[in-house]
Amino acid sequence: MEKNKLNTGLGKEDMENVAASGMDLSEETRSASFLQQDDRILFSRSLMEGIDIISVEEALEKHPDVRKLYGKAFRMVGKEFPGDTKGGYFIRVRAGARVEMPIQSCLFLKALGFRQRVHNLIIVEEGARVYLITGCAASKAAHESFHLGVSEFFVEKGAYLNFTMIHSWREDISVKPMSVALVEEGGSFISNYVCLRPVKEIAMYPTALLLGRGAKASFNSLILSHPGTLQDIGARVVFKSPDTSAEIISRAVSLGGKVIARGHLKSESAGTKAHLECRGLVISEKGTIHAIPELETDLRDVDLSHEAAIGKISKEEIEYLCSRGMTPDQAQSVIIRGFMDVDILALPEALRKEMKDLEDKTLEGSL
Amino acid sequence: MLEVRNVSVDIGGNPVLKNIELSIAPGDVMVMFGPNGSGKSTLVKAIMGFGGYSLAGGSIMYKGRDLKAMRIDERVALGIGIMYQHPPKVRGVRLRQLSRFLCGDEKKIEDLTETLSLEDLVDRDINFDLSGGEMKRSELFQISLQEPDLLLLDEPESGVDIENISLMGKVLNGYLKKKERSALIITHTGYILDYVEARRGCLMIDGQLWCAGRPPKEMFEEIKNKGYGFCRECHGKK
Numbered sequence: 001m002e003k004n005k006l007n008t009g010l011g012k013e014d015m016e017n018v019a020a021s022g023m024d025l026s027e028e029t030r031s032a033s034f035l036q037q038d039d040r041i042l043f044s045r046s047l048m049e050g051i052d053i054i055s056v057e058e059a060l061e062k063h064p065d066v067r068k069l070y071g072k073a074f075r076m077v078g079k080e081f082p083g084d085t086k087g088g089y090f091i092r093v094r095a096g097a098r099v100e101m102p103i104q105s106c107l108f109l110k111a112l113g114f115r116q117r118v119h120n121l122i123i124v125e126e127g128a129r130v131y132l133i134t135g136c137a138a139s140k141a142a143h144e145s146f147h148l149g150v151s152e153f154f155v156e157k158g159a160y161l162n163f164t165m166i167h168s169w170r171e172d173i174s175v176k177p178m179s180v181a182l183v184e185e186g187g188s189f190i191s192n193y194v195c196l197r198p199v200k201e202i203a204m205y206p207t208a209l210l211l212g213r214g215a216k217a218s219f220n221s222l223i224l225s226h227p228g229t230l231q232d233i234g235a236r237v238v239f240k241s242p243d244t245s246a247e248i249i250s251r252a253v254s255l256g257g258k259v260i261a262r263g264h265l266k267s268e269s270a271g272t273k274a275h276l277e278c279r280g281l282v283i284s285e286k287g288t289i290h291a292i293p294e295l296e297t298d299l300r301d302v303d304l305s306h307e308a309a310i311g312k313i314s315k316e317e318i319e320y321l322c323s324r325g326m327t328p329d330q331a332q333s334v335i336i337r338g339f340m341d342v343d344i345l346a347l348p349e350a351l352r353k354e355m356k357d358l359e360d361k362t363l364e365g366s367l
Numbered sequence: 368m369l370e371v372r373n374v375s376v377d378i379g380g381n382p383v384l385k386n387i388e389l390s391i392a393p394g395d396v397m398v399m400f401g402p403n404g405s406g407k408s409t410l411v412k413a414i415m416g417f418g419g420y421s422l423a424g425g426s427i428m429y430k431g432r433d434l435k436a437m438r439i440d441e442r443v444a445l446g447i448g449i450m451y452q453h454p455p456k457v458r459g460v461r462l463r464q465l466s467r468f469l470c471g472d473e474k475k476i477e478d479l480t481e482t483l484s485l486e487d488l489v490d491r492d493i494n495f496d497l498s499g500g501e502m503k504r505s506e507l508f509q510i511s512l513q514e515p516d517l518l519l520l521d522e523p524e525s526g527v528d529i530e531n532i533s534l535m536g537k538v539l540n541g542y543l544k545k546k547e548r549s550a551l552i553i554t555h556t557g558y559i560l561d562y563v564e565a566r567r568g569c570l571m572i573d574g575q576l577w578c579a580g581r582p583p584k585e586m587f588e589e590i591k592n593k594g595y596g597f598c599r600e601c602h603g604k605k
Binding site for chain 2: 314315316317319320321322323324325326327328330334335337338339340341
């Protein structure tokens with residue numbers, strides 16, 4: 001397909017909001033794109049063979065095999081999921097495909113008070129490898145709006161999915177992502193989550209089920225909490241097979257909001273290895289960070305560990321940087337930026353740089 | 368250049384510095400001796416304007432300006448710099464990042480990195496997992512890029528092996544030889560005197576400053592041979 005600029009029909013300001021959630025509207029660095037506004041699909045196309053990207057409704061209609069998958073991940077963990085969703089993307093990367101440039105998607109809130117409810121299905125077939133960036137953003141007009149995102153990830157045998165989600169909301173928007181990932185033998189599921197802009201409330205606790213031997217999961221998150229915000233964010237990994245491993249890493253900075261940083265590693269198989277690391281920095285006296293790390297197993301032959309540390313920036317660190325000529329504000333900003341280290345996200349160099357630039361831009365306005 | 372006039376500092380209600388008088392002229396290098404806990408570091412911290420070290424009395428003037436109401440960075444902008452004795456760890460901030468903040472000349476950063484053998488350290492978080500010698504070299508690296516007119520050195524040789532002292536002494540001496548650069552060097556061991564040309568010394572004991580202006584090598588010999596007890600006696604006689 002010929003590359004031409006995405007005709008999104010969005011105005012300049014909305015385009016900026018969409019771009020701030022990681023969307024490359026030139027598509028030069030992407031292999032496929034999907035854009036949904038409220039409940040309308042504005043755009044979806046693949047620039048590479050081996051990638052299907054369409055709305056989930058279209059996929060259910062066209063591909064009977066997809067119907068079996070719809071809801072399967074939630075049934076596997078015994079969780080209910082809302083059935084009244086509208087829209088969401090279906091992304092399938094065919095067996096053996098190596099997708100170097102990321103696939104991108106964006107779920108955009110535009111109308112005042114709109115309740116966006118989507119159901120996404122992501123399938124990475126055997127031996128395939130892919131990066132997916134999904135952004136969630138809101139227009140200036142989307143006051144008091146709501147976003148519910150149900151996502152199911154199927155990482156098949158030996159497949160690799162690196163999923164980066166960027167939340168770029170507004171201070172009066174509530175958000176509830178619900179995700180379950182099924183990872184088969186030798187598969188890897190990597191989830192990177194970045195939320196630096198204000199939001200009213202986020203509650204999310206994605207689960208990865210490691211079903212096959214050697215399966216891996218990794219959840220990494222960078223959270224900046226603004227005053228008046230509640231972010232209840234965690235990740236859970238359940239180990240169902242031997243030689244499975246996982247890592248949950250989070251960095252949270254509270255500028256005055258409340259962060260609950262959860263993590264749960266549950267081993268139901270011997271020979272599993274996992275680590276949970278949660279670091280928090282409370283900048284404002286009004287801020288709260290509550291870390292709740294959980295490790296659980298009935299077995300002896302497992303290696304589960306966690307470390308959690310919450311603190312403030314020490315006076316000595318600030319004074320040290322001031323004695324090198326930084327103003328106290330500059331010093332604080334440099335320390336926060338360093339703390340919100342994009343290197344904890346498992347990203348290839350090009351994406352790492354993109355994320356770093358995005359973070360710098362967002363933090364510049366926030367700090 | 369630096370005029371410390373009748374300065375007193377209290378910490379936790381206890382007087383730590385009492386009526387200190389000290390002046391350092393442009394190009395002047397002054398060495399300060401004194402036992403542990405005598406108030407040497409407190410004076411340096413008060414000059415920098417660190418929290419908890421504000422003046423209970425007196426004034427500190429620099430280049431004709433009263434430092435009292437100035438923040439640390441404003442004092443730095445005027446040309447004061449400090450080489451820490453025990454620098455804090457700063458997680459997430461790399462030495463290279465700070466060096467670029469201090470100096471826009473990438474070539475100079477690179478050369479100095481090599482001179483001070485910091486190649487392995489520049490991409491680490493500041494002051495993480497450093498040996499005593501590495502820590503001092505990192506401090507000297509930063510201060511050489513910052514280029515203050517008045518350098519406050521708090522025990523630059525403590526915890527450093529002989530080889531590193533020699534390297535640091537050379538770099539430091541090169542730095543101070545440039546025109547109009549001044550320094551106040553706190554030393555415990557006196558090793559630094561072998562490398563840095565200093566004409567004036569002083570002695571801090573029990574929060575008081577004595578013998579300002581005497582030749583430092585002579586002072587150090589005396590302290591080495593007779594101890595600080597002798598200084599106390601000698602001062603008592605005066």
